[in-house]
Amino acid sequence: MKAILLKSPGHFERIDIDEPAAPGPGEAVVRVHRVGICGTDLSGYLGKMPFFSYPRIPGHELGVEVVAVGSGVTNVKPGDRCAVEPYMNCGTCHACKKGSTNCCANLKVLGVMTDGGLRDRFVLPARKLHVSTKLSFEQLALVETLAIGCHAVNRSALTAGENCLVIGAGPIGLSSIVFAKLTGAKVIVLDVNAQRLAFCKEKMGVDETIVLNDKVVDDLRRVTDGALPDVVIDATGHNGSMSNAFGYIAPTGRLVYVGITTKEVTFIHPIxxxxxxxxxxxxxxxxxxxxxxxxxxxxGKIDTTPWVTHRTKFEDMTEVFESYTKPETGVIKAVVEV
Known part of the structure; x- marks a missing residue:
């Protein structure tokens, strides 16, 4: 069975692996149809993702078809199209008992700490499958990206009428924009890339965009009637941006880190x-x-049409992947057709 292995940073290999075993109780075998590429995958390729382990079959944004199910499985059946919740949690630790399965002490994320979806078929707990009778496999592969932004906005407690600044117009920033807009907040986007900001304005319908400059605070005051943003969501994973973000919030404002950095984040406490x-x-x-x-x-309350800008066949992925790390490529979201 075919698979793609990230053996070490910057080094993919096409490999053959064994067929998956028959599903056990509570498990399902899925056939992978689409795999989304996100910042985690790019950071893993570049050796900058702190949770990534090598060698690893990447792929955690998945649109799959159920092939077989084990005993006791009632939530899915063969033939179902599903999005995959790629966070393999233990169910017994303190976080899991509190319902915070995303923070499980023994968490293994598909394609990051355990092998993911860049292969034909694999076994996973059936409880991690979310069925749709309407969505395409490509749309289902976008669900996990959107879920990251959904959770970030939920954490922020953003409400209608507030000002929300999203820093970073990559896929996670875009997913945060989607859910910030759904709250009825005014949405502002800050990025270094004018092309991505134009995408946010034209395709995502954000209220304001700002290109990073040495007068960001002045620009933020201008578009918030002097108040500064009530919520700042930093989706860059860049320690410099994350450090600067402390100075962007309004009184009683909330700063949310959804991007991850391995470097030190600092701020002057009075700010x-x-x-x-x-x-x-x-x-x-x-x-x-x-x-x-x-x-x-x-x-139809979320339109995924503008999201996918690049598509590649499984057989071509290793050759084109590096181009996705380059801003000049213009990638918003790339999808691999398995």
Whole structure:
């Protein structure tokens, strides 16, 4: 059976692996149809993702078809099309008992700490499958990306009428924009890439965009009537951006880190103390986020049409993948057709 292995940073290999075993109790065998490429995959390729282990079969944004199920499985059946919740949690640790399965002490994320979906078929717990009778495999592969933004906005407690700044217009920033807009907040996007900001304005319908400059605070005051943003969501994973973000919030504002860096983040304490700021981190997503997102796409409240800018066949992925790390490629979201 074919698979793609990231043997070490920057080094893919096409490999042959064994067929998956028959599903055990509570398990399902799935056939992979589409795999989304996101910042985690790019960071893993570049050796910058702190949770990534090598060698690894990547792929955690998945649109799959159920092939077989084990005993006791009632939520899916062969032939079902599903999005995959790729966070393999233990169910017994403190976080899991609290319902915070995204923060499981023994968490293994598909394609990051355990092998993922860049292969024909594999076995996983059936409870991690979220069915849709309407969505395409490509749409289903976008659900996990959207779930990251959904959870980040939920963490922020953003409400209608507030100002929300999203820093970073990559896929995770875009998913945060989607859910910030759904709250009725005013959405501002900050990025270094004017092309991506144009995409946010034209395709995503954001209220304001700002190209990174040395007068960002002045620009933010201008578009928020002097108040600064009530919520700042940093989706860059860049320690410099994450450090600067402490100075962007309004009084009683909330700063949410959804991007991850391996480097030190620093700030001058009075900058964040003065407005009585709150710092939050957002990790992964929850099962309810997947259910909600599938429903929102099915009912047309989320339009996934603009998202996928690049598609590649499984056989060509290793040759084109490096181009996805380069901003000049213009990639918003790439999808692999398995």
């Amino acid at each position: 964040f103390h003065r407005p009585e700021g709150t710092l939050l981190c957002s990790r992964n997503a929850l099962p309810a986020d997947f259910t909600r997102i599938i429903g929102l796409i099915e009912t």
